[in-house]
Amino acid sequence: MQQELPSPDGRFIAAVYYELGPAYAGDRTCVSVRKVSEPFDNGNGPVLLYLDGRHNVALAWRGPASLALSYDVSQSEVLGKRALWNDVAVTFHDGQ
Numbered sequence: 770m771q772q773e774l775p776s777p778d779g780r781f782i783a784a785v786y787y788e789l790g791p792a793y794a795g796d797r798t799c800v801s802v803r804k805v806s807e808p809f810d811n812g813n814g815p816v817l818l819y820l821d822g823r824h825n826v827a828l829a830w831r832g833p834a835s836l837a838l839s840y841d842v843s844q845s846e847v848l849g850k851r852a853l854w855n856d857v858a859v860t861f862h863d864g865q
Contacts, residue, residue, distance in 0.1 A: 770784060770785075770786050770809065771784075771785040771786055771787065771826075772784065772785045772826075772828060773785075773809075774828045774829075774830065775805065775830075776830050776833050776834070776836075776857075777830050777832065777833050778833035779805060780804065780805060780833065781802050781803065781804060781805060781834075781857060782802070782803055782804075782805055782809075783800065783801070783802050783828045783830070783836055784800065784801050784802075784803070784809060785798065785799070785800050785826045785828060786798075786799055786801070786809075786811060787799070787823055788811070795821070795822060796822060796823050797819060797820060797821060797822070797848070798818075798819075798820040798822065798823055798824045798826060798840075799816050799818070799819055799820075800816065800817045800818040800826055800828070800838055801814040801815055801816050801817060802814070802815065802817060802836065802854050802855075802857055803815075815851065815854045816849065816851065817836075817838070817850070817851045817852075817854060817859050818838050818840070818847075818849070818850055818851075818859075818861065819847075819848040819849035819850075820840065820842055820846050820847060820848060821845075821846040821847075821848055822842075822846060824840055824841075824842050824846070825840065825841075826838055826839070826840045827839040827840070831860075834856045834857050834858060835857070835858050835860070836857055836858070836859050836860070837859075837860045837862060838859060838860070838861050838862065839862040839863075839864065840861075840862075840863060840864065841863070841864035842863065842864075844863075847863070
């Protein structure tokens with residue numbers, strides 16, 4: 770686990786973590802959101818951002834259901850994005 774940040778109203782927790790891949794594939798950086806009542810479960814929650822390799826991702830809640838993710842990677846390293854989970858809207862700022 771690299772970072773966790775609760776939402777302003779305390780309902781959700783955003784998390785940045787590394788998923789360890791096999792030696793030939795390398796590691797991945799993942800961002801997920803879960804309800805505060807649910808335990809962190811590496812790899813089983815909804816992944817909102819999936820990056821190839823290990824990267825720094827800044828988390829910022831803009832409101833109780835608005836999460837901003839900032840990162841500085843090339844587009845080829847972005848493996849997946851999900852802009853909505855339950856009632857949490859996600860914005861992406863890629864710095865490129």
